Amino acid sequence: MTSKKQSPPPWTTATTEQEKYSKTRETTPSKNFIINFHFKYFILFLISVTSWFSILFFFLPPTNLKHQPHRSSLSSTEPIKSILAVDRRRQRNPSKNNVSYVYIYNLPPEFNLGLVQDCAHLNIYINMCPHVANRGLGQQLPLSDDGEAGSGSGAGGGTWFATHQFIAEMIFHARMEDHPHRTWDPARASLFYVPFYGGLHASSKFREMNLTARDELAVRLVDFLQRQPTWRKNNGKDHFIVLGRTAWDFMRSTESGPDFGANSLLNLPRVQSMSVLTVETNPWKKKTNPNQYGLPYPSYFHPSTAAQMLTWQTKVRKSNRTYLFSFIGAPRKGLEKAAIRDELIRQCGESTRCELVQCNNKGKNNKCFEPSEIMRVMTRSEFCLQAPGDSFTRRSTFDAVLAGCVPVFFSPHTAYTQYGWFLPDNPEEYSVFMDEDEAKREKRVINVEEELLKIPRERVEKMRKTVIDLIPRLTYKHPNASDDGGGEFRDVVDVAFDALGRHVRSILAGNK
Numbered sequence: 001m002t003s004k005k006q007s008p009p010p011w012t013t014a015t016t017e018q019e020k021y022s023k024t025r026e027t028t029p030s031k032n033f034i035i036n037f038h039f040k041y042f043i044l045f046l047i048s049v050t051s052w053f054s055i056l057f058f059f060l061p062p063t064n065l066k067h068q069p070h071r072s073s074l075s076s077t078e079p080i081k082s083i084l085a086v087d088r089r090r091q092r093n094p095s096k097n098n099v100s101y102v103y104i105y106n107l108p109p110e111f112n113l114g115l116v117q118d119c120a121h122l123n124i125y126i127n128m129c130p131h132v133a134n135r136g137l138g139q140q141l142p143l144s145d146d147g148e149a150g151s152g153s154g155a156g157g158g159t160w161f162a163t164h165q166f167i168a169e170m171i172f173h174a175r176m177e178d179h180p181h182r183t184w185d186p187a188r189a190s191l192f193y194v195p196f197y198g199g200l201h202a203s204s205k206f207r208e209m210n211l212t213a214r215d216e217l218a219v220r221l222v223d224f225l226q227r228q229p230t231w232r233k234n235n236g237k238d239h240f241i242v243l244g245r246t247a248w249d250f251m252r253s254t255e256s257g258p259d260f261g262a263n264s265l266l267n268l269p270r271v272q273s274m275s276v277l278t279v280e281t282n283p284w285k286k287k288t289n290p291n292q293y294g295l296p297y298p299s300y301f302h303p304s305t306a307a308q309m310l311t312w313q314t315k316v317r318k319s320n321r322t323y324l325f326s327f328i329g330a331p332r333k334g335l336e337k338a339a340i341r342d343e344l345i346r347q348c349g350e351s352t353r354c355e356l357v358q359c360n361n362k363g364k365n366n367k368c369f370e371p372s373e374i375m376r377v378m379t380r381s382e383f384c385l386q387a388p389g390d391s392f393t394r395r396s397t398f399d400a401v402l403a404g405c406v407p408v409f410f411s412p413h414t415a416y417t418q419y420g421w422f423l424p425d426n427p428e429e430y431s432v433f434m435d436e437d438e439a440k441r442e443k444r445v446i447n448v449e450e451e452l453l454k455i456p457r458e459r460v461e462k463m464r465k466t467v468i469d470l471i472p473r474l475t476y477k478h479p480n481a482s483d484d485g486g487g488e489f490r491d492v493v494d495v496a497f498d499a500l501g502r503h504v505r506s507i508l509a510g511n512k
Contacts, residue, residue: 100501101181103189103230104173111221112173112197115204123203128164132200135479136170137161137302145303145311147375159303159312159478162371165395168279168298169197169244174479175493186230191500192239194274196221198265199244206261211252218250218265226270236273238504246280246391247292266292275500280393283417293499294418296474296492297395299402300371304481306489313468316404319379323355324452325408326381328368328396330359332389340410340436341387343445348385351449355381378403382460383432383452386414393418401430401474406463408448410436421499422473422492430466 108114115122119129131138143149143160163171173195176182183189201217208214225231231239243250250265265271272291281292303309327348332341348354355377359368367373374396378384384400385408392413400407409415409431416427424430432455439446472489482488 098501098505099181100190100497100504101183101188102176102179102191102193102497103183103186104176104193104195105225105228107195107221108224110217111224112195115197115200116170121204122200124206128200128203130162131164131167132170134161135174136163136167137478138163138167141300141371143372145308146315147301147312147372147379149372159308160300160371161302163298163300163302165297166199166203166244166279168295168476169195169199169242171298171302171476171479172242172277172295172493172496173197175477175481175491176497178479179493179497181497189230190238191497191504192230194221194225194239194241196241197244198241198250202245202249202261202263202265205263208261214261214263215265218263218268218271222268222270234508236270237507239273240275240277240500241271242295243276243278245278246393247276247278247282247285248280248391250278251282275503277496277500280391281418283392283413293421293496293503294393295496296419296422297393297398298476298492299395299398299474300375301402302476302478304478309472309475309489312402313404313471316379316402316471317468319404321380321382321405323381324351324353325383325385325448326355326357326377326405327385327387328357328359328374328377329387329389330368340446341389344385344387344448347448353449374399375403378405381405382464383408385448386410388414398474401467401470404464404468404471406431406460406467408432408434408452410434410446422495423470424466430463430470432463 109117116132119132120127122128122132133139138161140158141160141162143158145159147160176193176195186192198218205214225236225239247266248260249262251267252259252262252264254267266276274291276292277295278292279295279297281294285292301312303312325348327344329341329345331345332339345356345358348356357367357373357377359366378400381403382405384396384403384405386394386397386400388394388411392411394414397407397415407415407430409427410433412433415423415431416433427433432452434446434448434451436446472491473495475491476493477489477491
């Protein structure tokens, strides 16, 4: 993959021009000019210069001749601002006293690496071996940094991968292993990361009828942790785990009812002492047991540098969006929360302003499994419909943001109650909400196209700008990315790490 050579930053030329015309720039008179100068005028020249320097020395205060940095215009710094804007608004720069350091447990292989070695049996539906490749990123795609067909380039061997939607726990672990705030000294750590691949294990046990066997590995994990002095210090309140599947897969109900294959990991009392990062939380448990925090699903783009991120942001900012809205998905039978899907598929299919990609076909020709096709559709759309599916949340939400497409939600639990660490406090800044429950109560059908056409053009442009600004903090960097502080962007892991640090400090201080 060849990478386009980056032109010098806009402020480089501006600073050079300022130095060229600066009044503090030293100049040297020509030697020939002095030699050829008439003697009388030369004497007058010397007197004038001597008088001038006398005035400077005796009557004017010293001047700081140090070159002042050039203040670039808003337009010249727009690319950098697009990466940093949201973090500047939502993140406080921590003082050195508040910097968190993380200790990563070296767990027995049965809890992570041993599971990956048996990748062919990690999922009852598909072979996960291609998806656990490249430290969880999956198979590399032959796309350039701007998503066009080509060969991969850059650190780590490319930016685009066929990443599985339920693999966040592996990518998070890979990123944390090289994190600049990792410490090998547990006495120095304020955070303790338990790299358990619970989601991969859960998906391998969905059809296990023996509940004891289904829960066995989770119970052994808790037993291991309780024996550690680092756990006993704060009873696990400074510990956290990351799960790549929804919380529902780890919260088997004790009441009689249908068994969907979940285990009881998140119901174990010791685990409830920890912070749990998962791609979908139980929104109704936040008051009684607020230890679950939403973590974005991984999409397909995993850049190593800010330059690669800027290349993609520039492309989506300039995309020609020929469709008002689009929907990518399949119908869901027997699920009340997904009932609106059939209606959206109908409306989209009947509208010339909507592009529909149905995911009914389970064969190799299913375009829903082709990242390039998903990005093609979403980068051509103003709005991307995000209806609940098997659960409230969708990976498609983050695909839409990556494409610079404004998401349209029909349930607050698809994003608003889930990803508070990552999204703006005001949902209207980046999304559209059409209340399906309200429509049901009023016995009316939401006309999506009609509602979207009511939105003023100025607001649409403003929302899209916010969405594009959000791309870095909703993206998982390539694990080989360098975190050297040299202007690199903050990704999902960076944002989550800072939020965890603040959260744990608050708990240990007795404020929560």
